[in-house]
Amino acid sequence: MTDNSPLRRMADFDLTDTQRQVREAVREFAEREILPTVEQHEREGRYPRELIGRLAPLGYLAPLIPEAYGGSFIDVVTYGVVCEELARVDWVVASAVSVANSLVGSSILRFGTPEQRQRWLPPLATGEILASACLTEPDGGTDLSAMRARATPVDEGWRLTGSKVFISHADEAGIFLVAATVDPSRGHRGVTMFLVDPSSDGIEVSPLPMRTLQRDNVAEVRFDDVRLGSDALLGESGRGFPILGAALDAGRFSVAARCVGQAQRAIDLTLPYARERRAFGQPIGEFQMVQQKIADMICRTEAARALVYRLGRMKDAGVERCSMEASMAKLLASEAATQNALDAIQIHGGYGFSMDYEVGRLLLEAKTLEVGEGTSELHRKLIAEFGLGLR
Numbered sequence: 001m002t003d004n005s006p007l008r009r010m011a012d013f014d015l016t017d018t019q020r021q022v023r024e025a026v027r028e029f030a031e032r033e034i035l036p037t038v039e040q041h042e043r044e045g046r047y048p049r050e051l052i053g054r055l056a057p058l059g060y061l062a063p064l065i066p067e068a069y070g071g072s073f074i075d076v077v078t079y080g081v082v083c084e085e086l087a088r089v090d091w092v093v094a095s096a097v098s099v100a101n102s103l104v105g106s107s108i109l110r111f112g113t114p115e116q117r118q119r120w121l122p123p124l125a126t127g128e129i130l131a132s133a134c135l136t137e138p139d140g141g142t143d144l145s146a147m148r149a150r151a152t153p154v155d156e157g158w159r160l161t162g163s164k165v166f167i168s169h170a171d172e173a174g175i176f177l178v179a180a181t182v183d184p185s186r187g188h189r190g191v192t193m194f195l196v197d198p199s200s201d202g203i204e205v206s207p208l209p210m211r212t213l214q215r216d217n218v219a220e221v222r223f224d225d226v227r228l229g230s231d232a233l234l235g236e237s238g239r240g241f242p243i244l245g246a247a248l249d250a251g252r253f254s255v256a257a258r259c260v261g262q263a264q265r266a267i268d269l270t271l272p273y274a275r276e277r278r279a280f281g282q283p284i285g286e287f288q289m290v291q292q293k294i295a296d297m298i299c300r301t302e303a304a305r306a307l308v309y310r311l312g313r314m315k316d317a318g319v320e321r322c323s324m325e326a327s328m329a330k331l332l333a334s335e336a337a338t339q340n341a342l343d344a345i346q347i348h349g350g351y352g353f354s355m356d357y358e359v360g361r362l363l364l365e366a367k368t369l370e371v372g373e374g375t376s377e378l379h380r381k382l383i384a385e386f387g388l389g390l391r
Helices: 019-042 050-051 076-087 091-111 116-125 184-190 242-274 288-316 323-353 359-371 376-388
Strands: 129-134 150-156 157-167 172-180 192-194 203-207 219-229
Touching: 019 076, 050 091, 076 091, 076 150, 076 242, 076 288, 091 116, 091 129, 091 172, 091 192, 091 242, 091 288, 091 359, 091 376, 116 172, 129 157, 129 376, 157 172, 157 192, 172 323, 184 192, 192 219, 192 242, 242 323, 288 323, 323 359, 323 376
Parallel strands: 129 172, 150 172
Antiparallel strands: 150 157, 157 219, 172 192, 203 219
């Protein structure tokens, strides 16, 4: 690899040699093992379960789960690099890693009992089970404090009732991280977190028709008088909102890293096309308006990557909560992924909508990431409130 290779010119001046090696290894694996089937799986709506399983022996499936539980625990920045490179090729595979580590695994590791860690972390680390986070509700959307899924104390446990929507990996998961409330009138002070076995009686998983992410099998999950043991409670009753906040902080880091990967993919697909496609007697990459779009694509991707790495370094340094920085990274990276996909389609012209080119799929996927894990509007509000000292 030459010094001018894109892998050398990324915002990785602070990465160690090992971290650069991880990037190259994950990229090589993703392009060899995952990329050839992504478009086919999307057309067929086939969930890439087998591909996800191949990540575990390589240490790519559980980068944040300690080795004592079968994981391959590495630093947060390297974890972000793994998410970035997987998402550069396949949104769904990267999402499975993100949910298992950032949302579910990290919550169990930080707030779970020794028994909960021993029960759930080893099968997550080995890929025996996958994870799903049941957070969003039909009427709540981004407002997680207004949830209506109800958890009622009963003898020796809990009764869970309610619905969740836009739940990724639900039909394939072996564990649900579920947010419910013990009292809707208490707002965020009623939120309580549970670890739920999806095979429990009363749980129904129904496909949610989507215009994109056909291979993700996005679903609605209904809990109809589901009985849970006392060991399903994660943390304390009514004290689940801090758990949820910590999980979202970690989740927004991995989502931002995945967005950087998708933004980079748009660049990687557009540069050779702009060099090869000719119009009016010259490659279209020689036209100034095309060059302007390419320059903007590169700049916004590098800016987003720098914010993501900064957030990862803060987490590696032990900063307890990085909520403002997480919002900054997620906002900038998700909008970079969407705008890069738009610019890529514009440069590809009519071919940007062809099934023979990836860029059209990238746009729908990127817009999904711009909405998921908190909309851009929410993150702008959070960033402003932190800046104004209102948080």
